[in-house]
Amino acid sequence: MIRKLALLCLALGIILIGYGAWQFVQGKTEQHHTLKTAKALTTVKEDPVQYKNWNPKKGDTIGILSIPRLKANLPIVEGTSEDQLKKGVGHYKTSALPKQQDQIVFSGHRDTVFRHFGELQKKDKIIVKLPYGNFTYVIDHMKIVDQDDRTIIHSTKPKEELVLTTCYPFHYIGNAPKRYIVYAYPSKKN
Template sequence: MRRIVGALLMLAGVGFVTFAAIQYFEHQASLKEAMAEANTLISQPQTIDHLDDKGVDPASQRDPMAERSQFDPSPNDVIGMLEVPKLEAELPIIEGTDEEMLERGVGHYSSTAFPLDDEQILLSGHRDTVFRNFDKLAVGDRFIVKLPYGTFEYEIRSTAIVDKDDTSVIRSMGSEVLVVSTCYPFRYLGNAPDRFIFYAYPVGDEQTT
């Protein structure tokens, strides 16, 4: 009987490891595909459907504000890239934060702003996939957001820990603030009870939370 139980436990363990391995490789493949799309996207200036008053081709004279006005991604679109210099990480940004979107990369809360909107920009990601090692980040470290209409650099000015059900994090802040959220504690097994929040401001902006 003990041998049977032992064999069953061993089979269950092998099955669990196999399932976890399949999930990991599927995630890596999805992440790699999204990253390739992000690289292509940010390397090609967004097309503007008009010339300026001098008839200049916009491809040769970019106007970030004009390009921003035409930037209107749909849910699950790859929209850009998040760089984390401290971790030497480059991550694709996906429009939306449903689970299928977070499996592909860093999610952008669709109800929040984009760079140049002078409002809160909220990004979210899993602590055990795209945001692995985010526990090494500290005040003073930087995020770089690359979108089709420009590259934007932010410095972490403060952090916070909130309950996972605390929706007050999503709010109007009256100025451009990059808010990055992930599950906490970072090494927690299972569904983490809290969220760790990074507040990052445009480099050169002296405002704080």
């Protein structure tokens, strides 16, 4: 009886590991495909005033978030649902985009696109590449808040602010109780 129970536990463990590996590979494949689309999108320079009327639909690939310190080029997708975050970094639909002089909010999973997020430091650069241009931001500060803190997302008009969010602690198993927030502001060279 004990032997059968041990074999059952072993089989269950193998199935769970296999399922986790399959989900990881599937996520990487989706992100790779989305990044290819984003690269094609951002190589075409459109009318520089396009940002005034640009209104991407949820699920659309809209650009690339480049983080030199992490050697990361991450696809940006419109929206922050679970399906959208599987494809890359999600842009909060109600927040602004570069050049709109307001708060820009991007979110990503700590165990996928923002896996090394804790390595970011003050004064690191973050580059947002969109069809109408590339925009460089410099990290000013970071903070940790409760998971249900809704004061993070708000208008900063006319001051442009880039906010990156992910779950915290980074190596927590399950739904993390906190959020790690990075604040960056336009580089003087923009």
